[in-house]
Amino acid sequence: QxxxxxxxxxxxxxxxxxxxxxxxxxxxxxxxxxxxxxxxxxxxxxxxxxxxxxxxxxxxxxxxxxxxxxxxxMKLKDTPDLMAAVTASGDVVVEGHPVGHLKGFLFEAGGANGDAAGKTIAAAAGRALKGEFRRRVVALEQAPDTDITLAPLDGRDAGTILWGGVPVGRLVKGEALLRPAVRVTASDLLDAQGRDRVARRLERWIADHLARLFRDLLALDKASLTGPAKGLAFRLG
Missing domain, CATH: 1.20.58 (Methane Monooxygenase Hydroxylase; Chain G, domain 1)
Structure with missing residues (x-):
């Protein structure tokens, strides 16, 4: 039994x-x-x-x-504009239904299984989050430098750029050791223009941040050097 x-x-x-x-x-x-x-x-x-x-x-x-x-x-077929909101904790609600979580510029769909459901939620979120992404891009552009930080260098997230404690980008190899490039951490729902604006803001921040930390090393770029010293300055700058 x-x-x-x-x-x-x-x-x-x-x-x-x-x-x-x-x-x-x-x-x-x-x-x-x-x-x-x-x-x-x-x-x-x-x-x-x-x-x-x-x-x-x-x-x-x-x-x-x-x-x-x-x-x-049904709403996607009948309504061009969906009622949506993002809670203070980042939960995304569309037409009264929780559809996922927004962390920085990264949207994580939740609660859907299967391709059809996943595509529906992505479509709903894509329409509903356009305004929220625009607002966040502007907020990042206007945010003081003190709101942006680097994750601890001795942790697994080393090289991650945080805005308000949330990952929004990552340092990658750039033109020189002290001139890294930035890769934006965002979902495909953030359009190309928004992604470029985020990248420019983060690039400006990391340039200023490194300029403060390595002022003397970066000054070598402008110094009149010869021989080994010039070679070292070239590699760093």
Missing amino acids: VKRLDRTDGDIDALTQRIAHIRTWTYVSFHGDWLGDARHWQNRTRAIEDKLSDALHDRLTQRFVDKSTAHLM
Whole structure:
């Protein structure tokens, strides 16, 4: 009887019925005089109930996602402008449905399984986030230099540029050791113009940042040097 309940296939109704049945067996197992080795059956029935409960949660979540995706599909067809908002924590809500998370300029779709659902959410987010991306680009351009930092050089995120503690770019090889280039950390939803503006702001920041840190070394560019000293200055600058 217990063994046949230890399966997670089926729809929501089937899982609900199995949970009800296994709870009955859990009740029985707590009457020590009804079963031999009651402790074994208590552990067994609890483990099965936990497994079934997790499966039921997944089914309920998927049902919600499917309904949300269908609703968004209809809205995308009928409405050119979608009502959208980004919460203070970065959660993206479109037409009342949570569709993902925005971290800096990187959008991470959430709650969708399958190509159709993923494409629908990406399309909805793409329309809805245009204004938010424009606002964030302007905010970064106007942000004081103190709001932008580099991740610790001794960590796994070394070389990452942070804005308000959130990754927005990464240093890559540039023309010289003290003139690195910047690769913007952003999703494809940020258009080319916005990406270029972000890159220019970060390049300006890193140039000023390195100028403060390595003022004397960068001054070698303007110095009249010969021989080995000139070669060293060339490699650094």
